[in-house]
Amino acid sequence: MDAVIEIREVSKSFQGQSVLERCSLNLQKGEIYGLLGVNGAGKTTLMKITGGFQQPDEGEARIDGRDSWEHREKIQSRIGSLIETPIFYEHLSARENLEIHMAYMGQNRDITGALEQVGLSRTGRKPVAKFSMGMKQRLGIARAMLHNPDCLLLDEPINGLDPVGIQEVRDILLALAERGTAILISSHILSEMEQLAHRVGILAQGKIVEEFSPSMMRAQYGEDFEKYVIDIMRRKQV
Ligand SMILES: Nc1ncnc2c1ncn2[C@@H]1O[C@H](COP(=O)(O)OP(=O)(O)OP(=O)(O)O)[C@@H](O)[C@H]1O
Numbered sequence: 001m002d003a004v005i006e007i008r009e010v011s012k013s014f015q016g017q018s019v020l021e022r023c024s025l026n027l028q029k030g031e032i033y034g035l036l037g038v039n040g041a042g043k044t045t046l047m048k049i050t051g052g053f054q055q056p057d058e059g060e061a062r063i064d065g066r067d068s069w070e071h072r073e074k075i076q077s078r079i080g081s082l083i084e085t086p087i088f089y090e091h092l093s094a095r096e097n098l099e100i101h102m103a104y105m106g107q108n109r110d111i112t113g114a115l116e117q118v119g120l121s122r123t124g125r126k127p128v129a130k131f132s133m134g135m136k137q138r139l140g141i142a143r144a145m146l147h148n149p150d151c152l153l154l155d156e157p158i159n160g161l162d163p164v165g166i167q168e169v170r171d172i173l174l175a176l177a178e179r180g181t182a183i184l185i186s187s188h189i190l191s192e193m194e195q196l197a198h199r200v201g202i203l204a205q206g207k208i209v210e211e212f213s214p215s216m217m218r219a220q221y222g223e224d225f226e227k228y229v230i231d232i233m234r235r236k237q238v
Pocket residue numbers: 014015019037038039040041042043044045046
C-alpha cells in the first residue's frame with residue numbers, strides 16, 4: 001500500500017546544531033502514528049518539515065507522493081495541522097474564525113457540526129481573546145479537521161485540555177482514522193499514545209530509534225511497559 005506520509009532521510013540543523021539526522025518514517029492511510037520524544041528531540045521540527053512549513057537541509061518529506069516543501073501551498077490547503085500554539089483572529093468568535101479559514105481553503109463545510117464536536121457550540125459571539133487555553137486548543141483541532149483532510153499533523157494536541165476534552169479529541173481522531181485519515185501526532189504522554197496510536201516511534205538523536213505497536217508492547221511487557229519505553233528514551237538521549 002502507498003504511504004500517505006513519507007519522510008525519507010530528513011536532516012535539519014539550526015546554527016550548526018543537528019536536530020534531525022537522516023530521519024525516516026512512513027504513514028499509511030487510516031494510521032495513527034505517535035511521535036514520542038523528550039523536550040527538544042525535534043518532534044515539532046519534523047512536523048513542520050512534513051507539512052512544508054520548514055525546508056529540510058537534506059532528504060524529503062512527501063504527502064500523497066508530493067514533495068512537501070516544493071508543493072507547500074497545495075499541500076497546506078489539503079492537510080490539517082495543529083503545530084505549536086494555534087493563531088487566531090483574537091477579536092473574532094470561534095465561528096467567525098472557522099468561516100475565515102473555510103473561505104481561505106475555498107470550501108464550505110459544516111461549521112456548526114465541527115464546533116459541536118469539540119464542545120464549543122455555545123461560545124456564541126465571545127471573542128477568542130477571552131477563551132481559555134484549552135478552548136483555543138479545541139478550536140485549533142476543529143480548524144485542523146474541518147475540511148476532512150486525508151492527513152492530519154497534530155503537535156501535542158491534548159496540551160491544555162481537560163479530561164473531557166482529551167476523551168472527545170481521542171474519539172474524534174479514532175473516528176477520522178477509521179474513515180481513512182492518516183494522523184501524525186506528537187505527545188509526551190505515553191498513556192495517551194497507548195490509547196490512540198497504532199504505531200509509536202521514539203525520536204531521539206535525530207531519528208526514529210525504535211518503533212512499536214503499543215498494544216503489542218503492553219501485551220509483552222505488562223506493567224513494565226512504561227518503564228521499558230522510558231528506559232529506551234533515557235538510553236537514547238544524547
Ligand atoms: N527556528 C529555530 N531556530 C533555532 N533553533 C530551533 C528552531 N526550531 C527548533 N530549534 C531547536 O531545535 C531543537 C528541537 O526543537 P523542537 O521544537 O523540534 O523539539 P520538540 O521535540 O518539539 O520539543 P518539545 O517537546 O519541547 O516541544 C531545540 O533545541 C530547538 O531549540
